[in-house]
Amino acid sequence: xxxxxxxxxxxxxxxxxxxxxxxxxxxxxxxxxxxxxxxxxxxxxxxxxxxxxxxxxxxxxxxxxxxxxxxxxxxxxxxxxxxxxxxxxxxxxxxxxxxxxxxxxxxxxxxxxxxxxxxxxxxxxxxxxxxxxxxxxxxxxxxxxxxxxxxxxxxxxxxxxxxxxxxxxxxxxxxxxxxxxxxxxxxxxxxxxxxxxxxxxxxxxxxxxxxxxxxxxxxxxxxxxxxxxxxxxxxxxxxxxxxxxxxxxxxxxxxxxxxxxxxxxxxxxxxxxxxxxxxxxxxxxxxxxxxxxxxxxxxxxxxxxxxxxxxxxxxxxxxxxxxxxxxxxxxxxxxxxxxxxxxxxxxxxxxxxxxxxxxxxxxxxxxxxxxxxxxxxxxxxxxxxxxxxxxxxxxxxxxxxxxxxxxxxxxxxxxxxxxxxxxxxxxxxxxxxxxxxxxxxxxxx
Numbered sequence: 001x002x003x004x005x006x007x008x009x010x011x012x013x014x015x016x017x018x019x020x021x022x023x024x025x026x027x028x029x030x031x032x033x034x035x036x037x038x039x040x041x042x043x044x045x046x047x048x049x050x051x052x053x054x055x056x057x058x059x060x061x062x063x064x065x066x067x068x069x070x071x072x073x074x075x076x077x078x079x080x081x082x083x084x085x086x087x088x089x090x091x092x093x094x095x096x097x098x099x100x101x102x103x104x105x106x107x108x109x110x111x112x113x114x115x116x117x118x119x120x121x122x123x124x125x126x127x128x129x130x131x132x133x134x135x136x137x138x139x140x141x142x143x144x145x146x147x148x149x150x151x152x153x154x155x156x157x158x159x160x161x162x163x164x165x166x167x168x169x170x171x172x173x174x175x176x177x178x179x180x181x182x183x184x185x186x187x188x189x190x191x192x193x194x195x196x197x198x199x200x201x202x203x204x205x206x207x208x209x210x211x212x213x214x215x216x217x218x219x220x221x222x223x224x225x226x227x228x229x230x231x232x233x234x235x236x237x238x239x240x241x242x243x244x245x246x247x248x249x250x251x252x253x254x255x256x257x258x259x260x261x262x263x264x265x266x267x268x269x270x271x272x273x274x275x276x277x278x279x280x281x282x283x284x285x286x287x288x289x290x291x292x293x294x295x296x297x298x299x300x301x302x303x304x305x306x307x308x309x310x311x312x313x314x315x316x317x318x319x320x321x322x323x324x325x326x327x328x329x330x331x332x333x334x335x336x337x338x339x340x341x342x343x344x345x346x347x348x349x350x351x352x353x354x355x356x357x358x359x360x361x362x363x364x365x366x367x368x369x370x371x372x373x374x375x376x377x378x379x380x381x382x383x384x385x386x387x388x389x390x391x392x393x394x395x396x397x398x399x400x401x402x403x404x405x406x407x408x409x410x411x412x413x414x415x416x417x418x419x420x421x422x423x424x425x426x427x428x429x430x431x432x433x434x435x436x437x438x439x440x441x442x443x444x445x
Contacts, residue, residue, distance in 0.1 A: 019241070033363040034149035034444030035127045042097040042362065044069070044349070045104065045115050045126030045435045048155065052108030053235060053262040056132035056296045057341040057366060061131060061155055062103065063334055064342035068349035071329070073098045079329035080350060083322040083378035087304045088357035095356055106132060108235070110140035117141045119257055127362050128153060128302045128352055133261070133341060134235075135159030135208035142171035144151055149444015151364045153348040158260075160211035163392035164433035169441040170364055172391045174351065174384075176343045176424070178212035179432055181311040182219030184397040188309060193254070193287055195224030200252035202243050202267055204259050205232040213258045214432065216291045228252040233234050233267070240267040244274050253281040264290060265300040272304045283364035293400055296339045298412040305402030305412060312398045314343045314380050315415055322380040337410050347379050349384075364443040385422075390438060391429045397424050 037043070046065045049058035065212040071079045074091035081089050093099050100126040104116030113132065120126040122240040129145050130153040132138040138157035145152035146168040152171040154162060158181070163173050189197075199220060203209040209232070215229050227249050233243055244267070247255055255276060259267045271277070271288055290297075293310030316327050316337035326346065330338040338346075355370035356362055372388035384395040407411050426433070 019423040026113045032443065032445035033365070035125045037097055037127060037362060041100045042094055043124055043126050044099060044101045044352075045117060045120035045124065045129040045131075046101050047104045047106055047113060047129055047131035048102075049108040049133045049137070052106075054156075054260065055132035055262075056300070057156055057261060057294065057339065058106070058108075058131075060296060060339045060342040061133065063347040064330065064338060064346035065101065065130070065349060067333055068346045069099045069101055070333075072353055075328055076333070077325075080322050080326050081344070083325050085377040086354050086358070087245060088354050089209040089350065090373075092181045094353045095266055095360070095362065099353070102126060104131075106134070106137045106141075107161050108134050108137065109253045110134075110136050111136040114144050115142050118148075121145075121150055126150065128355055128364075128367075130345065130348055130352070131155045132157055133237065134206070135162055135211075136206045137339065138162050138173075139166045139207060142166065142168050143155060144241045146170045146374055146439070146442055149155070149364060149442045151352060151367050153352050155345045155348065157208070158212060158302050159208040160432050161207050161436075163390045166207075166213075166440050167434035167436050169391075169439045172253045172348075172351075172368075172386060174348050174393045175215045176311075176313045176395075176397055178208070178291070178431070179393070179426055180424040181212065182215035182217075182395050183309050183426075184399050184417070185216065185289070185291060185309065185423040186219035186223050187423075188399050188417055189220060190223040191290065192309070194284075197225045197284070198228050198252045198282065199225055199254040199256050199289075200247045200250050201310055202240070203230055203232050204263055205234050208260070209233075209258050209326070211432065212291055213256075216256060216258070216289075224383060225254075233261065233263070235263065237263065238266055240270040241274070243267070244270045244276070247271075247276065248274065248279075251282070253284045254289060256291065258291060260292055260294075262296060262300070264297050268304050268308075270299050293413060294340050295337070295413055296341070296412065298318075298402060299409055306404050309416075310400055312400050312413070313340045315340065315398055315400060315413060316343075316410075317413075317415060318380060320380060320382070322378045326380060343380060350379070351376075363443055365443045387428075390433070394421050394425055396421055404443035
């Protein structure tokens with residue numbers, strides 16, 4: 001293992017991965033790492049979907065990133081820097097260097113996301129990459145950052161695999177995952193709908209959909225539910241009528257939509273148009289469940305979300321001091337409340353900057369050491385821990401449902417339960433997360 005002083009790396013042996021062009025790095029007696037900043041500024045790379053089915057989430061992520069940079073550089077009201085339990089950030093940039101940024105469009109495509117991140121590292125000198133609203137994208141970029149020797153602070157990624165079989169030492173996730181959604185939702189679904197239910201799943205055909213479906217199926221079957229069918233749907237699908245129609249004659253009395261973003265809006269709209277919510281099957285009212293929710297999705301789906309249960313990582317209606325500070329800052333700047341995508345990316349940016357300050361270096365291995373096992377509060381999720389063994393954050397999870405009587409276009413979800421961390425936590429070697437090794441940090445030199 002590499003050893004660190006307060007100011008940097010003493011000894012390293014990691015190298016840039018094969019197949020990736022050598023990015024710029026600086027060598028000194030104390031440190032050798034990718035894109036070590038030499039002037040008065042440091043560059044971060046914000047890699048978000050500015051096009052594709054998750055573009056709405058990407059736009060809100062980018063708003064939050066820009067707000068975080070403003071706060072780090074001493075602008076605005078400081079937001080959650082004022083409530084964050086760590087007091088290392090002072091509004092003087094990061095380690096005294098002004099924070100600058102470059103952006104890229106992942107297009108919600110893994111290849112495009114890797115190309116964008118590679119350009120930001122090699123051409124723009126980004127010392128950290130963050131973003132993504134797709135787990136496929138997050139996993140691809142996380143792997144590239146591991147090869148290049150930079151930290152990856154994952155944005156919106158919910159697949160178990162991100163901190164499971166595809167986890168990397170240079171990657172960190174604040175967002176929750178599919179297992180946590182299932183663990184939080186299943187008891188609520190059992191209490192509301194009973195334990196004698198037949199569920200039909202429509203599932204986005206990529207890593208997030210697969211692990212989300214596996215998680216919610218396992219959690220609900222443990223409560224007595226039966227799984228009738230699971231049908232995979234391509235991410236590029238916009239018309240879900242051919243997938244929804246077979247549900248009517250399947251014997252199912254619950255439809256689980258393992259979809260996100262525009263996919264969820266379209267599949268839910270199709271299900272409502274087919275009259276599923278008005279059906280009585282097996283002497284039970286037909287129900288729809290959306291395991292992973294966001295305010296942006298709920299707003300896009302309109303009245304169709306009323307009464308439908310799901311889970312979220314965070315919601316702007318929470319009353320803790322961190323949430324109130326962030327909502328005020330974001331609302332003042334943009335005129336509307338932030339989404340969970342905005343929240344997690346803002347928090348990730350501050351957590352990265354804080355780790356640099358506490359370790360005294362931009363060296364990714366020093367930053368990683370500062371993040372591993374880090375316990376913090378004041379960021380909107382209550383007491384939170386970055387588990388050292390897999391770089392997954394553990395915290396409370398929200399169960400929400402579509403509001404029956406919203407007061408505005410933003411007031412579309414209500415929190416029905418805050419599920420404690422103890423209920424959603426799992427062992428590092430849990431079967432759903434097995435198959436990959438965290439490995440060693442790569443500083444890129």
